[in-house]
Amino acid sequence: MLIQRGASFRSSEITPKSVYLSRRKFLAGTTVAGAMLLAGRPSWETALASPQAGHGRKLSGLVKSPFSTDEKINSFNDVTHYNNFYEFGTDKEQPATLAKNFKTYPWTVAVEGDVGKPGVYDIDKILKLAPLEERIYRHRCVEAWSIVVPWIGFPLNVLIHLVEPASKAKFVAFQTLYDPKQMPHGRYAGIPFPYVEGLRMDEAMHPLALLCVGMYGEVLPNQNGAPLRLVVPWKYGFKSIKSIVKIRFQEKQPPTTWNLSAPNEYGFYSNVNPKVDHPRWTQASERRLGEIFKRKTLPFNGYADQVAQLYTGMDLKKNY
């Protein structure tokens, strides 16, 4: 199964980033040199445009996913300049600037708790656990705006299978890096850090739950949760935790940051639900960025057919 794929190579076989980066630089350099020769004059525009400003390393060989929506994708610029990443400031435009120098390599993820294979996993290894898929998902924020994003990643359950959780592990807890030196604005956020989130095991195992490493054909921009984040499209955006450094398997339901901060406003489940208002605003409708008129919010953000059965018998008004 997929577990074999994870074990089918040694970490020594992975090309170190410095090597492939220099190879890219070399290739880019030859292209630029070639272009210059062809044009017969030095073209600073060509030289500066590779890689394009604000863009990261391209990811190739992406597999299309049947889970993708055919709705209109939001612009890269909108998705990278309208972010809730409170470690880098609470204004939507702040993370784009303040996360510019965020160090996302080298990066490791600690896997802990009730698992057969705990340990510290390198991001390079994680990137190669499974073929990378492009998944175009709707993303609905609890603040009643939404976007459509072409994420890149693979199902979270690939990693879960690999680390062999014990049967008593009923929940998965996630933690974002908190480095006050790199995130000085975090102290004004008004929520406790490090940011923590969690899923019930069956939610985490659901094929829609994506372990995300990129978007728009390239690695994740820093402000969007580089180098590794979660995307859980049927839940409000804050469940899709960014810049993950720890994954813990446990029996007890883990605490989650927004729930700790305001328990009457944000529950553990936080499934998109037009029938359950946030105390301070309605959740019945949302504004898709780029559109003037609001649209109706769909139960489970339009993924009810796939995920509603996870919650049969549960009172979703109580378990908001």
Place this chain on the structure above:
Amino acid sequence: MNRILSLKWIKALLFLLCLSPLAWLVWQGFHQGLGANPIEKITHTTGDSTLTFLLITLSITPLRKLLDQPAWIRFRRMLGLFAFFYGFLHFLTYLVLDQFFDFPGIVKDVAKRPFITAGFTGFVLLIPLAITSTAGWIRRLGGKRWQMLHRLIYLTAIAGVVHYYWLVKSDVTKPVRYGAVLAFLLVCRIAIHLQGKFTRVSPSRYPQSLSTTEIS
């Protein structure tokens, strides 16, 4: 200082300056500068401007009394009307751009969401002040009653700060900043009031009742 403040063109200059938040919005609007969520940006900018102008208006009395520069008073009406102007734009943004005349939704919002209740109350309280801002209305009401009515601005300012404080998710830095300035201005008023109680002030320097010339 009083001489400079009395210059005619100073007021015209101030008028243009007061229009700058709106000018900024319009300019950004034509240059794709309003970001990924323009409606939210317009809402935030007009809301911030409303609070700012409320606080500036409230700082006129402390300025003229504590600094002993009565000339400041000639700007107060204009500044107050700009607070109303931006408040009206803020409300209009909500009514038209955000809700698109969804009146049942708006009624529900005002009744159910405390932060909207507070903001809406603050705005409604400003309407009579804007209407009675003319010299004619001051005459009709009489200085004392007019002044009583216009103390509603305190309630509007408090409602405005509360509206902002209840609206933010977790980072209360900005609403607290507005709140601190408002608290300072209100304390100034108490200080002025106490000062007036304990020291005999000559009526020529600190007029007790407002005349039409002062507010024009």
